[in-house]
Amino acid sequence: MPSRRSVLASIGSLATVATAGCLDVSSDIDPGTSTDTDWPMPDFDSRATSWARDAAAPRETPAERFRIDLPSPTDRPVVADGTVFLPTMGGLIALDTADGEEQWRYAPAEAAHFFPSPAVHDGTVYVTGEDPGLVALDVTDGTVKWTVESDDRMRAPPAPTRDWRALYVGDDAGRVVRVTPDGEIEWTTDVYGSVTRLVAHEPAGVFVGTTAGEVHALYDEQGVWRQPVPGKVTALAGTEGSDVYAATFGGGTLRLAGGAHAGRPRWHTPDGPTAHRSFVLAESSLFGTDGAGLTRQNHRTGERDWRLGDDYFSAPAAGGDTVYVGGRREVAAFKISGGLGIGGARFEARRWTYRFGEGSGGNPTVADGALFVPITGGEDTESGLLALE
Template identity: 25%
Template structure:
């Protein structure tokens, strides 16, 4: 079902317009949630440093209760990590040394950074705005449900979804400007292009909204609940569903353009897709798929050692993604062919997505270890 025409030309691509190439300030790297970067990474990744989140015991050892399920944020040489151990951390990207940490609440969401503020929601439904310099409080906004995903920005305003079935728009002081209710929890980070934003969740609908007012401009049936964030590329949105599909939405016509489904043993797509020359999506069928963005046909599939809930990223023709295998398998794939170029062993399963730095990537594990992978 559709209603209104979009007030902006969605053919205008805004890649890089809101961030420096070496920064990764939001969950999927940019406002359009593409999960892509153009930085130059080493041909072979090596462990540059690790950092342990979790509870420090009296003997000085760390109890691994601080799983990291969100993507880190990287801005101006600082890595921001939200952990299930209830702490938000700021680390030096070059060394992995802790700059500060602050106790908020158990967090699965990815932190987001804009200017001198870092934003993150917790599982108690509280949305925090903190100073990047020292983690001190600026303001706090309370929702009525878990916050599972990172926020995005429209100008100076902040967009964040909650499991209370609401997308909120807050101003720079934390005051609510508008809210949009849907029929079910909001799981993903809203993409933003121009003055348009998008929200999808457990109502199986992609809602197209005026970011200034929250007014619905149109909506498209997805055919399944969405746990993932939609990626915007040109005139299309790409989003995985719990109905075992990846869906492409034509944003001009406001219709479903195509639907991808695995040939056998279909499983849900909880991971958010990355969108570039191919749409790359991870599934709970233990595969990563490269999908033609024009036709929805599979270009390749790669078999992993575990279910893929971690959202893949694309950097200069390579795909980086982990899986839910206890051995911590992490893969580097060729974007064109899906061929494995490198495999690393981290300390445990990888639920979260990668953040891309100027010459490295940063990713957390279910045991709360944060890895910086680049060249030693």
């Protein structure tokens, strides 16, 4: 019969293994502490990671900084220098981050108008949409500085380079344009299908996703590679190297290899999240939503780590060690680590849930010490913008 000491040692070993299974490589990410972080691009940075690592944002049950009624939001707000730039069906609206007071509104047409998220840099707001193409606005009053006209709608947000030497835009005819910050067209080229997403790739390249189910890598106007994927491209995010992550409508997610591999899939997860609009890329984790919850995948293997919730569909955003997502009647905050658990069984993953009545929480933004959440109205809820802190 084994001794009492050996039995206790065995139990201790098993406990160690179980505890190890509960730990997570992302659990050492620190909370953000910066209360003046900007979110100047549609998905935070030029790689479209949607993760403001140093940004302070609500980790406990939040309070409202403000909530204001506005026309239906159409995309994620962008924040720079104390101003929220919110795209809506009634125009691009500039609001004070402290109290939501409206500063100006750009609405080029009387009819309802779709705007994607803009990009903001050095006193200029860069806006795409249905008409007339790429527009540069003065950040202080919304007056037009210059335009790059297009015969077709530009429904993809602009994609600036990391150093802001240029930004890329694309239209529904498959035309891709590289433009300098002062409006000079450096080159144009065509891809197959309407442009849905763009991600700049240094030093002079861009990844392009299309409705035709293709991802293109362009470099200095020339096509480097072209990779068919199983569906319309709904999200792109770049690695620190030359790879790109792509989400497709109904076809799962892929990691496409760059360089000499010429777009070859490193992995393909057919049942991965559609990743509505954008991913969150936080260290070894790739987050996306598809109406069936918030899913985390391992970015090296594509393996699904876990899925939480069952009704989240907004593009996620992350600040510090927390990822935020909107859904019907609420917005929620989850630990990037997924809390405790083994595999898909997770415990203590949710930080908080904030409910706001009928309607839906749209694509959130982490900036200025707060979480900015667009709201699409319902029976008892007006559309607008909610700021939580």
